Amino acid sequence: MEPTQTTDLPSTGLSPALVAIALGAGGVTIAVGWHAHGEVRADLATERDLHGEDFVGSSVCRRCHEDHHESWARTHHRRMTQAVSEEAVVGAFDGSELEYRGWTATMARDGDDFVVSVADANGSPVTRDRVAMTIGSRRIQQYVAERDGVFVRLPVAWHIEEGRWMHMNGAFLTPDPTEGADFERHVTRWNDNCVFCHNVGPNPGLRDGPDGPRFETEVAELGIACEACHGPGAEHVSNNRNPIRRYALHLGDDRDPTVVNPDRLDANRSADVCGRCHGQRKTADVRPFLRRGDPFVPGDDLARFSEPLWRDTELNGEAIFAARFWPSGTPRLTAYEYQGWLQSPCTQEGELSCTTCHGMHGADPEGQVRESAIHEGRLGDGACIDCHEGPGTDDHGAHDFAVACVDCHMPRVVYGVVAAHRSHRVSEPAVRDTQGRAPVHGEPNACLLCHLDWGEDWGERALFGGDPVERAVVAAAWGRSSAVDEATARGHLLEAMASDPYPAVRRIAFRALRARIDDAPAWITFDPTGGERERRAQVAALAAETEHVPVDAERVGALRANAETLAIEIGE
Amino acid sequence: MSEAEDIEQREVRASLRLGWSWLLLGACAGVVLETLHGFKIGPYLDDELTRLLLTLAHAHAVGLALVVLVYAVAGAPLMARRWPGHLLRASSLLVPLGFGLGAIGHPEGDPSLPILLVPVGALLLLVGLTAIAHAAFRST
Known part of the structure; x- marks a missing residue:
């Protein structure tokens, strides 16, 4: 075959046309980009009402926020509620038995199911429940099963730190039963209790039926996931498919109005995000909560929907919550941290918020204390020294740096989950x-x-x-x-x-x-x-x-x- | 030497030089990436997007270097103009560089701004390939 001749090759003849096309394409791209950028600017400047917005779930958030997803996934918040699975269940369902005042609970597998069977003091079977969900992953893990169309918390739990089963009667501050086992004393309905604070977008779905009330309970996601703190994300996800919008956010200081960043909220609104669950509260009319779910969306003023419980808060004319507080009014049970925060002088006179010390991302997964709140190895000191000069500079006696700020100013005077915890009322x-x-x-x-x-x-x-x-x-x-x-x-x-x-x-x-x-x-x-x-x-x-x-x-x-x-x- | 021969020679020389050099660099980048994997280097392994972008940079560098070499052998003799070759060579640089530089200091979930080199390079590549294909049809 003869080699290809190049001497008489024609010009491609395309150069002017291609240049024109390229220039045209470039011009169109710039024009479209400029127009899109203008739309993005307008979009970012438009405030949103996230109430009623759809949830997308943390797996969708992960597509863009892998680091934040990973850091959140390490926390116990993620595992607060989980559908039953080999990975979720940490208790020993290997035929283990728990004896409690003559009654026996047996935890075993039945195929893929995790089953809790209870026999009374005579050995007669009383209940047999298939676990549907788990609650908790740090200190104790509780189990939820379906009974008669509702979900209930079962009477036994796995004590994770001790590696053994315990009866829930031993988790509450109540004396031993005077007689018998009172085995089901703390079997409570999940649908209108636990559901509110242990999941994203909870809606008990209380309905009136011919046979009495029933529940059509729904949650956007089991556990405390992204949208519990950042709000429902459907529009955020949809709008940020646009790369121009994303890069406008990456490169600028604009706030994305389709999502809530608690770090960008003021101290009060930021604390409200946590306070929804870390501050027991009551509402004037609980029925809308039970029928349609909690209307609070991160960024809201929590007081719009509910008020925190205090020592003197009355229900039906009785101060039934008084025992949950010390005589000084300081909360003494967990899940009242918000009240302690409200009572703190650092809140009233300063800018203290939950996120001053705690973080959901990048913090120690156990106490979720931010690195910035740790100073020379002492937990919490890092947050205090921003405003206070610290030990050694005023009347701190001989302690100096021997103890952390929180040891004296946030003492462990709070009970919860069979342990003593720090008060969140900063005090002297x-x-x-x-x-x-x-x-x-x-x-x-x-x-x-x-x-x-x-x-x-x-x-x-x-x-x-x-x-x-x-x-x-x-x-x-x-x-x-x-x-x-x-x-x-x-x-x-x-x-x-x-x-x-x-x-x-x-x-x-x-x-x-x-x-x-x-x-x-x-x-x-x-x-x-x-x-x-x-x-x-x-x-x-x-x-x-x-x-x-x-x-x-x-x-x-x-x-x-x-x-x-x-x-x-x-x-x- | 005719003008066409001169163009061909210059095209072949430029493409061979760039192609082999870029292939060498792309292969070296591959060895570096394999080393990062082999020694389980955290900052590389922990960032999935960085890993993806660097892998794409490596793959495109090697792949486009081969395209440039193929052009030197089978494309340049067809061409009466140099600009399609320029576009091809430029794209072989821009696309891998866009991926590679986009991995540096990127925000969460997106490459950093140099990633814009990728669509520009892709456009140049398509235009260049179109011109070369067109020349192939018109060649005797």
């Missing part, structure tokens, strides 16, 4: 209250929670003579304090485990004791919800293995006689 402990005989039946002084032997043995008097919340938070303090003798602390905790009438307090005391024993060896076992005889035998066995200073039984008896009995049905 009165050192003078630690002198002389410090009172019990009041909000524990932060100094005394460490110096338990001050205030004329306040720690002992509060542990055995306080009300249930006081006993719970003081039991935790006996496990934590570095200002008391180890053996004395163990003696007090062993006694609380043996004789406190509240299983939740006994469990906290047990966990506090474990914290007092190096490496928590295998012989440390104790069933806080067991019968008194078994409990005392277990405590005696523990006492025999543990160096401790026994408490004065007569003194404890006298203190117990003055202890307040009080049942607080929430705080699980």
